[in-house]
Amino acid sequence: MRQAAEALVSLLFPAPCRICQATLLTASRIPICRECLDTLRPLTFPLCECCGRPLVSALAGQVPHPLCGLCRRGIYNFDLARSYAPYDAAMVRAISLLKYHAVTPLGDWFAARLAEIVAGQPELWVADVVVPVPLHATRLRERGYNQADLIARPLARRLRLPFRSYLLVRTKPRPAKLRLSRHERWDTVRGAYAIRDRARVDKMHVLLVDDVFTTGATLDACAKTLRQAGAARVAGLTVARAVSGGRGPAGAWEE
Secondary structure: OHHHHHHHHHHHOOOEOOOOOOEOOOOOOOOOOHHHHHHOOOOOOOEOOOOOOEOOOOOHHHOOOOOOHHHHOOOOOOOEEEEEEEOOHHHHHHHHHHHHHOOOHHHHHHHHHHHHHHHHOHHHOOOOEEEEOOOEHHHHHHHOOOHHHHHHHHHHHHHOOOEOOOOEEEOOOOOOOOOOOHHHHHHHHOOOEEEOOOOOOOOOEEEEEEEEEOOOHHHHHHHHHHHHOOOOEEEEEEEEEOOOOEEOHHHOEEO
C-alpha cells in the first residue's frame, strides 16, 4: 500500500531528481533517484591508516599499516580520519543540496553511511562525544544552520553518544572567496577555532564530523584546538573526500 501511495503521489506531482533530472518514480524526502543514490559508493581500500586517503601505490595493499606522504611526516593533529565516498560530481551535488538548499533529510542519510564506517571497525571509534565542525557566527546567521550539525546530530543518535555542538566555536570567518587554494585553506583555518568559555574537553575522546575533507586543514585545526585543551583523542568523519593530488602545509606533496 505504501509503495502504491508513493507511486500515486509521484504520478500526480512529478518532480525531477536533483542530480540527474530524471523524474522521481516514488515520493521521498530525499529528492534523489535510487540510481543516483547508488552511485554514491564508499571509498575503496587501500586507504592511509591515519587520514583515510585512498592510496594508488601497487604496494599499498601489501603494507600492514600504509600511510600517505603527509601522514608519514606527521602533518595532522587528529589521530584518525575517514570519509564515506569520493567527492565526485554526484557527491558535490548531493552535499550542495544539504549545504545550500536545506534538504535536511540528507543529513540523516549521510549519518547512516558514517555509522556504517564506525560499525565496520568499532574499536577505532570509541568516543565520548560527537562534535560538528562549527561555522563562524556570521556564516551561521546567513545560512540559518550548520550543515555539519545536520550530519553530526543524527550520527550521535545512531551511535548513542552525546551531541555537543557548543564545545567548539569558529572565531575567524572564512574569506568570501568561493574557491581557495590549498595554501589559502591552511592559512584561513590557522587559529580559527577555540573552545567555548567554560567548556571542558579534558581527557575526552572526541568524534569530529564535517561534510567534506579537502586538504584536511579544517579537521586539523579543530583537532589541534581540542588537543591543546586536553582532549585525549580526536577522530574525524566526513561524508566526502577530495582525492586529487596537491600540496599540504609547508609544501609537502600529497601522494
